[in-house]
Amino acid sequence: MKIKFPQTIALILLFNLLSAPLSFAAYNLEVPVEPWDEYRQQFKIYSKHLLLSYDRAFVDDYEGAIREVEKAIDLLPDEGLGFAERSKYYRILQNSAQADSDLNEAVKLFNQAIDKYATGNKNKLKGSRLVSTHDSERLIATIKYQRGEAYFNSEQYGKANVDFAAGCQGGNPAACSRIWDVKAIEKRGVNWVPLTSRQYYNRRSIEFPSLSTVRVWVRREEFQAVQSDSSLESYVQQHLELNCSTKEFRLIEAQVSSKGDKSTSEKISGSTFTKPTPGSGPAKLMITLCPQSRQK
Secondary structure: OOOOOOHHHHHHHHHHHHHOOOOEEHHHEEOOOOOOHHHHHHHHHHHHHHHHHHHHHHOOOHHHHHHHHHHHHHHOOOOHHHHHHHHHHHHHOOOHHHHHHHHHHHHHHHHHHHHHHHHOOOOOOOOOOOOOHHHHHHHHHHHHHHHHHHHHHOOOHHHHHHHHHHHHHOOOHHHHHHHHHHHHHHHHOOOEEEEEOOEEEEHHHOEEEEOOEEEEEEEEEOOOOOOOOOOOOOEEEEEEEEEOOOOEEEEEEEEEEOOOOOOEEEEOOOOOOEOOOOOOHHHHHHHHHOHHHHOO
16 A cells, blocks of 8 residues: 655645645645635635645544545535545555545546646636636646646556656646656665655565564665666665554664665664654554554
């Protein structure tokens, strides 16, 4: 399962929302050209609930994040972004059926919005007026970026890459940066699932020595250019053991590779268990991999 909502992306989104004027919202979303002040006010509240959901997700309170997103969906059920965000949180909580249902609804609404602005028809939200070609192109680029994020969070990287490329070409800078994240996944391999902005866990390495114990390899990468043809060679891999009963973890082995040097491996003896920091990679692994969390 994809662990989606890297801390760095969350912080960028929060900053954009807090510092942006009313014409911008989550994922740098522009309020559709809409003359009714009522709709603009609703969209402002909608964005506020999404912001609060990001706050809850940042400290691993995904059920709280879902509650905030549901308030946004209740307010504006024709916006795809709320469903995309709720899909992401359900996927983290291992509720695949609900995550897939919300993803399908989000994609449907994104497609409808793209079609609306691409046809040049009047805005069919509350009130209507013609949208200029320039504004339509910007809106479509933003919506394709959002749809790309929804695909990325469900590990549909091919579709995500197509949308990020289209959004980038349409002038959305966030979409441009995400293209390189997809390229990095292609180089790293799809078995390395995003955990935080620079951490990934290997789904094929997961072991369950007992009902309350999980072992998994986690990879941390320094920021490095992936535009080149070189492989991702600077990283640290850690073999972690999670105690699902006490919600603690410990390091049992580490491997280091730096700029083409052969990786070195070291067993860690006597490592003690410790509580993970909220929002950290180990904390997210507890939620995703521990049997108790999967049963919720």
